Amino acid sequence: CRRLRRMPAFTQRPILMLTANDTLQERVNGLEAGADDYMSKPFQPVELQARVRALLRRTAPAPIPPLSAQSRTIAAFSLRGGIGVSTLATNLAVSLAQIWGDPVALIDLALTSGQSALMLNLPMRTTWGDLVNLPLADIDADLLDQVLIAHTSGVRVLAATARAEQRELITGEMVSYVLNQIRHRYAYVVLDLPHDFSDTTLTGLDSADQVLLLLAPEIASVRAAACALDVFEKLNYPTEKVTLLLNTTVEQGGLARKDIEMALHRSIAQVLPYAGDLYLSALNRGVPPALELATKPLGGVLERWAFQLSAESQRAKPPVAPTPAWLRVAQAMQPRKAR
Template sequence: MKIKILSDSHDNAERLRATLVQAGRTMDVAVGHATSNDPIGAVNGTVPDIVVLDAFKASAIADLERLTQRYPQIDPIVITADTSSEFLLQAFRAGVREVLPPVPSPEVLQAALTRITRKRGGGATASAGKILAMTSCKGGSGATFLATNLAWILAASHGKRVALIDLNLQFGDASMYVTDQKPASNLALVCQQIHRLDAAFLSSAMIEVEPGFSLLAAPDDPAHATDVHPEHVEAILKVARANFDFVIVDVGRSLDSVSLKPFDMADTIFPVVQLTLPFIREAKRLVQVFISLGYPLAKVGLIVNRHQKTAEISLEDLERTINAKVYKTIPNAYEAVASSVNQGEPIARLAKGSPVTKALREIAESLAAEPEKASKGWLSRIFAAH
């Protein structure tokens, strides 16, 4: 856990650092001063998880709220002598997690850190879920169908905890593929209240499709796509990764600072392609973008949908042209897939013997059998976050 201490007093900052060490926590702690250009400062190159604000005054509430809006993944701890009900209400509305008295004891500070860790869904016992980003190389590839049905199989057949996040902000309809439930919330609404984000809040915003399978729907109004920012997506994925074995992101087709965030954080990226020239051309462009961002090719696995062994273009031709390996092929079984989509039923439940079901089960078995590995992260170097 990375913690930044901000104080106008060097002595106070060092005292807080010593207190954190006494609390017996394994943390990366840095001290510093806030400035208008760098309001928090990085800790070892990354944004901290917690910012401790020493000797905080009510006059800085507006600045604090701007900080939490810019960095929703941060949990602020405020140290202040002001305990009035009006101040506390303003502080919590601004996104403050904990308000502590001046010169907090190691026990008080440790208790506050424990509460924050629990809310974030983190800690030593937290799961390190895998993030799988599935994206269409071209419209009509079948990526959403594959993402939703793979999620269902991982949960229903392998007992995995699976979250599916529909990041197709303009025209997302992932929920319709596996359930008739109407989402009570969606990604945009979560982002509008990002200061409330923790494991419980995220869970309450999701549809439980199947025991172990939860889905966060896309905005119901395309106009609300602008409410979703890269830092929101990063914060949501961090909480989801800490609470699920697999986080499958249906990224859609756009390439911008929002869609690049799950690619950056993904353990594996699955571009979905078909063996026709328009698809192959777009897949090649997409892989070139991934290479320019510094992603290792081992992170990219092509899924060839509606594959026919007699196709004019071979899998070898595809791999040679795109410069990426085929992870799995999905056979062409139009009737079974169409029936699944039209009924909003997972194909593995509706057509257990379908070759598409078999292929999806093979992917799920492969993913479920892989040993857990540390997540990879890359900074988006083409599209700036702000």
């Protein structure tokens, strides 16, 4: 029974222990081992049926809400490493959770070197590795709720596994199935993608409603972005699916925005300001700027940008109980509307 309870698939499953031992101590031992109920032999079939029905009533999971029209999957991606994709994904997830007051799923698909849990200072008690040996049919929304790690901001993280042998078992089919299950529970799903076009990465990109293509103001990053845009075109992604974001990683000497736009024949939707060592400090402490610096200029930029990426149906009308983050965004947007 203890071994079963250690398996993610059985953490919430009802367990009825049937045994010939009828002493008080045996009953206590069985319940402490993880059993929900205890029956000693012999017993009548009608009693067994009644106990099973009672267990099922007590442990019935909350119904999964239907896939919401505003459910939205946003992928952060770049073929160029080291320019802040994981930072972008983490802060976007935190900002969305803070603005709308609902849990947001952050899915780490950088399977060989994922940093999402680290950036939120979360212990990796559960990861993708807890799913790899399970049949897909056994992976449901309730199980995933046990595997995703909760952060105080409202973000729930599906962390990358640290074990190489487990990473090899994560397939595109599995990623597609898991993402579909998660979309039923979360209005927003943010994908932290690696710098490649592997099967699992392509699955994440295909599933995304919006792809945020991140680049830095340097030639190697622009070339990588051009390559990615070429692949997206071959994949027949609609132009509006891909949004260009420029992360100002250097204080001086970077390529000008207009020159980058001319080279890529695409407009840059958002420029993230130079933040010095703020991102590095945040990484080392596991506290994202979107949370710690929410009332500062950098936090404001991140919040407003997350609001712009939110579902149109949510942006169109004020929430019944607006969060402090929503109120900050609304106040910041008023001068723009006035102009």
